[in-house]
Amino acid sequence: MTVASDPPTHSQKRPRRLFKNWMAKLASLPMILTALVVFVGGTAWTVTYSFTGSRMLPKTNWVGFDQYERLWSTDRWIISIKNLAIYGGCSMILTLLIGFTLAACLDRKIRFESAFRSIFLYPFALSFVVTGLAWQWILNPDFGLQSVVRDWGWTSFNFDPLNNPDIVIFGLLIAGIWQGSGLIMCIMLAGLRGIDEDIWKATKVDGISTIKTYVVVIIPMMRPVFITALVLIASGIIKLYDLVVAQTGGGPGLSSEVPAKYVIEYMFRAQNLGQGFAASTMMLCSVVIILIPWAYLEFGGRKRG
Amino acid sequence: MADMTTNTAADPRGPKPKRTFSRANIFLYGTLIVVSMYYLLPLYVMIVTSLKGMPEIRMGNVFGPPVEVTFEPWVKAWSEACTGINCDGLSRGFGNSVRILIPSIVLSIAIASINGYALSNWKFKGSETFFTILIIGAFIPYQTMLYPIVIMLREIGLMGSIWGLVLVHTVFGMPILTLLFRNYFAAIPEELFKAARVDGAGFWQIYFQIMVPMALPIFVVAIILQVTGIWNDFLFGVIYTKPATYPMTVQLNNIVNSVQGVKEYNVNMAATLLTGLVPLVIYFASGKLFVRGIAAGAVKG
Numbered sequence: 228m229t230v231a232s233d234p235p236t237h238s239q240k241r242p243r244r245l246f247k248n249w250m251a252k253l254a255s256l257p258m259i260l261t262a263l264v265v266f267v268g269g270t271a272w273t274v275t276y277s278f279t280g281s282r283m284l285p286k287t288n289w290v291g292f293d294q295y296e297r298l299w300s301t302d303r304w305i306i307s308i309k310n311l312a313i314y315g316g317c318s319m320i321l322t323l324l325i326g327f328t329l330a331a332c333l334d335r336k337i338r339f340e341s342a343f344r345s346i347f348l349y350p351f352a353l354s355f356v357v358t359g360l361a362w363q364w365i366l367n368p369d370f371g372l373q374s375v376v377r378d379w380g381w382t383s384f385n386f387d388p389l390n391n392p393d394i395v396i397f398g399l400l401i402a403g404i405w406q407g408s409g410l411i412m413c414i415m416l417a418g419l420r421g422i423d424e425d426i427w428k429a430t431k432v433d434g435i436s437t438i439k440t441y442v443v444v445i446i447p448m449m450r451p452v453f454i455t456a457l458v459l460i461a462s463g464i465i466k467l468y469d470l471v472v473a474q475t476g477g478g479p480g481l482s483s484e485v486p487a488k489y490v491i492e493y494m495f496r497a498q499n500l501g502q503g504f505a506a507s508t509m510m511l512c513s514v515v516i517i518l519i520p521w522a523y524l525e526f527g528g529r530k531r532g
Numbered sequence: 533m534a535d536m537t538t539n540t541a542a543d544p545r546g547p548k549p550k551r552t553f554s555r556a557n558i559f560l561y562g563t564l565i566v567v568s569m570y571y572l573l574p575l576y577v578m579i580v581t582s583l584k585g586m587p588e589i590r591m592g593n594v595f596g597p598p599v600e601v602t603f604e605p606w607v608k609a610w611s612e613a614c615t616g617i618n619c620d621g622l623s624r625g626f627g628n629s630v631r632i633l634i635p636s637i638v639l640s641i642a643i644a645s646i647n648g649y650a651l652s653n654w655k656f657k658g659s660e661t662f663f664t665i666l667i668i669g670a671f672i673p674y675q676t677m678l679y680p681i682v683i684m685l686r687e688i689g690l691m692g693s694i695w696g697l698v699l700v701h702t703v704f705g706m707p708i709l710t711l712l713f714r715n716y717f718a719a720i721p722e723e724l725f726k727a728a729r730v731d732g733a734g735f736w737q738i739y740f741q742i743m744v745p746m747a748l749p750i751f752v753v754a755i756i757l758q759v760t761g762i763w764n765d766f767l768f769g770v771i772y773t774k775p776a777t778y779p780m781t782v783q784l785n786n787i788v789n790s791v792q793g794v795k796e797y798n799v800n801m802a803a804t805l806l807t808g809l810v811p812l813v814i815y816f817a818s819g820k821l822f823v824r825g826i827a828a829g830a831v832k833g
Contacts, residue, residue, distance in 0.1 A: 361574040364594070466673060
């Protein structure tokens with residue numbers, strides 16, 4: 228693209244090309260270094276060293292796929308993956324559902340729209356650590372939600388995600404959705420605002436009910452918005468770390484471990500670098516698997532359109 | 533209101549005026565209010581808990597307002613709460629976070645705005661390629677790059693220091709900020725740039741005298757984005773700093789999740805609120821600009 232925009236007079240003088248725009252190149256040096264050294268170099272380094280038996284320090288004793296074999300036979304990793312799958316699946320569906328419903332409600336020309344929007348979005352300004360700690364307190368089995376509901380008279384009420392390994396993921400989910408759904412609502416609202424008023428008028432004339440209009444007409448029209456939202460949610464899910472550390476610390480036992488936490492524990496606590504590198508490479512692979520279809524849809528579609 | 537009644541009186545066959553309390557509206561507002569309670573509950577619980585004394589917390593319920601308001605938990609969280617052997621409260625973490633935040637914002641925004649400017653006005657061979665790599669890099673899980681950065685920081689002697697973390701924030705803030713500035717500068721009419729070129733202005737002159745003054749709104753958006761992003765960071769803080777330089781979020785987590793001692797829930801909640809205060813103030817003060825910032829972030833996605 229850039230080559231085409233170069234004026235031909237300059238491209239004839241070959242030796243001077245490197246120094247053409249030299250100030251712009253110099254000023255872009257931080258960007259070039261970040262892109263090449265940190266992003267490309269760092270990733271390649273980690274992937275390469277995931278094939279070594281590095282423990283406390285990175286070493287180049289190649290062990291092939293040993294680290295990966297060990298990774299996939301470690302219970303903790305399997306639990307982490309399962310947790311991430313459950314959390315990810317629920318979080319995607321619920322966040323999209325809540326985000327879209329709220330956006331649709333706000334789009335019905337209601338009063339106090341900006342007040343409601345502020346309320347739904349403020350958790351997004353807070354960190355996962357703050358989110359996790361706040362919900363840790365609300366879900367506290369001795370003083371929190373459970374005991375309050377029992378005091379109200381429903382004595383058999385049981386909801387103690389922070390003590391119960393079977394439902395701890397849902398405790399995280401409540402907090403995660405609280406923090407992140409406002410963003411999706413915002414994106415959906417922007418998408419809804421982008422839809423032509425005439426569409427609504429047309430469906431009114433045809434006598435289609437509001438809910439049916441949303442399902443049959445509006446949602447299909449908002450496909451790109453949904454895809455953007457999905458990619459955002461997905462990239463957030465894979466990074467899930469701070470929330471778990473703050474809210475449950477991975478417990479009770481190992482029941483709320485997640486892959487990102489596994490990587491960091493093995494790299495910086497257990498001093499088993501090779502395992503950490505292998506696990507982070509697996510995380511990279513999952514991102515690639517998500518991103519390639521998206522990039523294909525997004526950019527492949529744009530060329531055709 | 534008066535207008536509407538006269539209208540209907542004049543034309544009785546017109547459409548029925550919408551009532552405020554139609555069934556659909558009750559349903560709509562009902563949903564919104566119930567959902568609002570879910571969103572507001574944690575903030576409310578944090579505030580009331582932080583204002584109660586410990587005996588009251590042990591007896592009463594979390595949702596009840598404080599019988600006796602006390603600000604002692606706030607004082608304790610700020611200046612006495614313990615992390616390990618240090619008992620100087622969150623004030624240290626706050627100081628560290630501020631000392632991390634300010635240089636990070638200045639450096640990351642300076643670099644990103646120059647990048648964006650170079651990318652939209654001074655394209656050179658390969659500039660788009662580097663930009664594409666940068667954007668793809670934003671999707672790579674940080675975990676993949678954590679350790680190589682540890683090595684790099686060790687090599688330049690910044691591991692564990694505040695400046696090391698500043699560099700990390702600058703690097704990881706670069707993709708989104710560069711995109712933000714590039715899109716903004718690309719929308720500025722090219723004639724302006726060309727006219728300045730004809731008048732003999734160079735790279736920096738155009739940047740400082742034309743582009744920066746025109747881009748002030750996007751600078752504000754970038755600052756909002758970075759303040760909340762860097763303040764809320766936990767992962768980089770916990771890895772690239774040492775206990776003496778821990779940012780506020782890391783220290784908060786250590787205070788609340790420490791295993792020793794009696795749990796003081798009121799102090800914990802006061803500490804949590806203190807940590808959340810900076811982004812909350814930014815959020816409520818900036819209003820629409822915050823939304824614009826995250827919308828710009830969403831475009832990235």
